[in-house]
Every structure is written in C-alpha cells, then in structure tokens.
Amino acid sequence: xxxxASEPSKRGLVYIFTGDGKGKTCAATGVVLxxxxxxxxxxxxxxxxxxxxxGERNTLSKLPNVTMAGFGGPEFVDPANIKxxxxxxxxxxxxxxxxxxxxxxxxxxxxxxxxxAVAFKLVELDExxxxxxxxxxxxxxxxxxxxxxxxxxxxxxxVTEMLxxxxxxxxxxxxxxxxxx
Amino acid sequence: xxxxASEPSKRGLVYIFTGDGKGKTCAATGVVLxxxxxxxxxxxxxxxxxxxxxGERNTLSKLPNVTMAGFGGPEFVDPANIKxxxxxxxxxxxxxxxxxxxxxxxxxxxxxxxxxAVAFKLVELDExxxxxxxxxxxxxxxxxxxxxxxxxxxxxxxVTEMLxxxxxxxxxxxxxxxxxx
Numbered sequence: 124x125x126x127x128a129s130e131p132s133k134r135g136l137v138y139i140f141t142g143d144g145k146g147k148t149c150a151a152t153g154v155v156l157x158x159x160x161x162x163x164x165x166x167x168x169x170x171x172x173x174x175x176x177x178g179e180r181n182t183l184s185k186l187p188n189v190t191m192a193g194f195g196g197p198e199f200v201d202p203a204n205i206k207x208x209x210x211x212x213x214x215x216x217x218x219x220x221x222x223x224x225x226x227x228x229x230x231x232x233x234x235x236x237x238x239x240a241v242a243f244k245l246v247e248l249d250e251x252x253x254x255x256x257x258x259x260x261x262x263x264x265x266x267x268x269x270x271x272x273x274x275x276x277x278x279x280x281x282v283t284e285m286l287x288x289x290x291x292x293x294x295x296x297x298x299x300x301x302x303x304x
Numbered sequence: 305x306x307x308x309a310s311e312p313s314k315r316g317l318v319y320i321f322t323g324d325g326k327g328k329t330c331a332a333t334g335v336v337l338x339x340x341x342x343x344x345x346x347x348x349x350x351x352x353x354x355x356x357x358x359g360e361r362n363t364l365s366k367l368p369n370v371t372m373a374g375f376g377g378p379e380f381v382d383p384a385n386i387k388x389x390x391x392x393x394x395x396x397x398x399x400x401x402x403x404x405x406x407x408x409x410x411x412x413x414x415x416x417x418x419x420x421a422v423a424f425k426l427v428e429l430d431e432x433x434x435x436x437x438x439x440x441x442x443x444x445x446x447x448x449x450x451x452x453x454x455x456x457x458x459x460x461x462x463v464t465e466m467l468x469x470x471x472x473x474x475x476x477x478x479x480x481x482x483x484x485x
Contacts, residue, residue, distance in 0.1 A: 136472055140327055144464035145319075149334025150327035153360060156337065157330065160359025161482035178341025179334060186363065230482070282470040283325035288463035291317055 135230070135263040136280035137255055141238055141271035144285035151233050151265045152179045155189065158263075163230040164188045166223035170216040170245075170268075171195040171236040190229075192219045202243045213245035221254050224262055231263045238268030238275070248272055255279075316411070316444040317461040318436055322419055322452035325466035326484075332414050332446045333360045336370065339444075344411040345369045347404035351397045351426075351449075352376040352417040358485050373400045383424045394426035402435050405443055412444040419449030419456070429453055436460075 138154070140147040155165050165188060169180075172195055183189050194216035200209055217237070224232045240246045251266075255278050258264055266275060276282050319335070321328040336346050346369060350361075353376055364370050375397035381390055398418070405413045421427045432447075436459050439445055447456060457463050 138326075142467070145462055146321055146327060146331035146334070146464045146466065149331040149338065151330075151334065152337050153327070153330025153333030156333050156363045157359035157485070158482045160362030163482045178338035181341035182337045182367065276469065279470060280472045281326060283327045284467040284469050285327070285331075286323070286465040286467050288457065288465050289460060291461045
C-alpha cells in the first residue's frame with residue numbers, strides 16, 4: 124500500500140464472484156458494461172466453454188473498448204476425466220489473461236470461470252496467485268466461477284457468493300448450502 | 305400452466321437477485337446483455353437512484369432493443385424518513401414496468417431495486433404480486449434489490465442471494481467510478 128489514503132480510486136481491486144447460484148458471469152458482464160460506460164478498457168478471457176453461444180458475447184463484440192478471448196471446447200469439463208487439450212486450453216487462457224493484465228492496454232481484466240479451472244486443476248493455483256500478486260496497481264481483476272479457492276478468496280478485496288435459493292432446474296426449493304470455501 | 309411440457313422455453317420465468325453482496329444489478333445487466341445477444345427486446349425500470357450516473361446506463365443507451373426508465377431522486381432513500389415524492393416516484397416506476405410488461409413490445413422486463421421499494425413500503429407488496437400474476441406467458445421478469453419479500457421469493461422461479469463474503473467498503477475503500485456506479 125504505497126498510495127495515499129486520499130486517492131483510494133487509484134488502486135484497482137480484485138473481485139471474486141463465486142457460489143452455485145445463477146449470476147456469477149452475468150455479474151461480471153454487468154461490471155464490464157458499467158466500466159465501459161465510464162470509458163474504461165476491458166479484456167475478458169473465458170476459461171471454459173469457449174465456443175458456447177452465450178448471447179452476451181454477441182453483444183459485447185459490437186461494443187468498443189472491450190476484447191474477448193475464448194478457450195475450452197464446447198462441452199462441459201468432466202473433472203473425473205480431464206483431457207490434455209483441456210489443460211492446454213486453460214493454460215493458454217491464463218497466459219492470455221496475464222498478458223492482457225500486464226499490457227497496459229486494459230483497466231479491467233475478467234477471468235471468467237478461472238475458479239473452476241483451478242478447482243479442476245486445469246491450471247495451477249500458484250499461477251493464479253502469482254497473477255494476482257503481479258497485478259499492476261491501476262488494473263482491476265474479476266475472477267468468476269464456483270468453488271473459489273480459499274487462497275484466492277484471501278487475496279481478493281471483494282467476494283460475493285451467489286447462493287442458489289431456487290432454480291427452475293430444481294423441483295421446489297433446495298436447502299440452502301453453507302459457505303463452501 | 306397451459307403450455308406443453310415439451311415447450312418449456314416458451315414460459316418466461318421470474319428471477320430475483322437479492323442479498324447484501326455486490327452483483328445484483330450487475331447480474332441483471334448481464335442477463336440483459338445475454339438476452340439482447342439473442343435478439344430479445346428488453347425494458348429496464350430503475351426504481352431508485354434514477355439520476356445516479358451508473359456507467360452501465362451509458363452503455364445500454366447506445367444499444368438497440370433496450371429501453372430504460374429511471375425513477376427516484378439522486379439520494380438514497382432513508383426508510384426512517386420517507387418523502388411523498390419518493391412514494392410517487394416508486395409508484396410511477398411500477399406503473400411503467402407494468403405497462404412495458406403488458407405492451408407486447410418486450411421479452412424481458414427488469415424491475416431494478418423493486419425489492420427495496422417494497423421493503424421500504426414505497427410500493428404495495430400486493431401490487432408487485434399482481435404484476436407477477438398478470439405476467440404474459442412469454443415475458444421474463446427480473447426483480448433486483450436486497451431484502452426480497454418472502455411472498456415474491458415464493459412466486460419466483462429462480463432466486464439467487466448475493467452473499468457478501470468480503471467488501472472493500474468494510475475496509476474503508478470508497479466507491480469507485482466505473483466499477484461501483
């Protein structure tokens with residue numbers, strides 16, 4: 124902490140949106156839209172489901188000042204049967220996010236689903252910790268995905284857990300889960 | 305439920321994003337972006353802080369197929385000292401959202417901060433229940449704001465509670481333009 128207390132806005136923060144409820148990636152997208160509205164420059168790296176036709180990517184691709192990179196195949200990763208291509212894709216994703224963070228071209232970098240990539244051991248926890256430690260002062264980071272690692276939660280400034288109270292895929296109301304990190 | 309079980313996608317759902325963590329309005333904005341990317345038409349009524357310079361409204365205002373209406377003054381409502389103008393504004397907001405929902409011009413209608421408007425008794429709970437009951441089959445609704453009323457949670461199809469695990473305001477960091485508003 125070398126900045127003066129009177130200039131808090133100069134320190135870019137690290138956010139985590141985690142939990143099993145709907146809204147993690149959507150919340151990150153919403154922050155992106157807010158940032159763009161204030162003239163910030165944004166990069167989003169999607170760690171998983173790179174080719175999945177999420178509508179927000181269509182919309183974001185038409186906006187200025189935001190770039191995206193998608194990694195991972197169209198299928199959900201099965202943690203019991205990790206493929207070498209999935210590891211390779213996730214490592215490329217991390218390298219891409221890191222390069223964007225250090226490039227000086229972005230004020231906000233989103234690592235979408237990186238928490239899952241760590242939980243599934245597609246990327247090393249230590250590499251993500253190092254990325255956070257190497258973050259330039261003025262860059263904001265957002266990490267999304269369920270099962271956020273405790274070490275990442277400790278390093279983050281803001282952590283929201285999206286708790287699933289009700290989901291249309293379920294029948295009825297589920298018992299509320301505890302905080303699982 | 306008159307639709308066939310084989311056509312579940314035709315029934316528009318009711319979503320609630322609530323809780324004290326960051327990400328409720330951002331999650332709604334993210335869903336809006338996703339919906340726009342799929343060609344849906346969207347209306348957003350902001351119940352509170354209508355004139356607050358939220359960055360996402362700048363960005364959304366440049367996109368096609370989305371309209372917005374903002375109500376409420378620039379200051380946060382003090383529940384211990386509700387002003388008649390605040391009640392009037394919130395009622396106008398509800399009427400606007402209702403009209404949008406029934407107009408046939410929108411596939412998704414967001415009632416941003418309506419949960420707070422109900423909790424502060426700026427609008428009648430029964431009026432919001434009636435709005436949900438009168439929802440056309442094909443329209444989706446999103447209700448945001450902390451302190452979602454139990455009756456609304458019962459009526460909703462999907463409810464996520466944003467739980468605050470960590471927040472920089474707790475450690476004396478000020479709200480930052482571009483990220484927090």
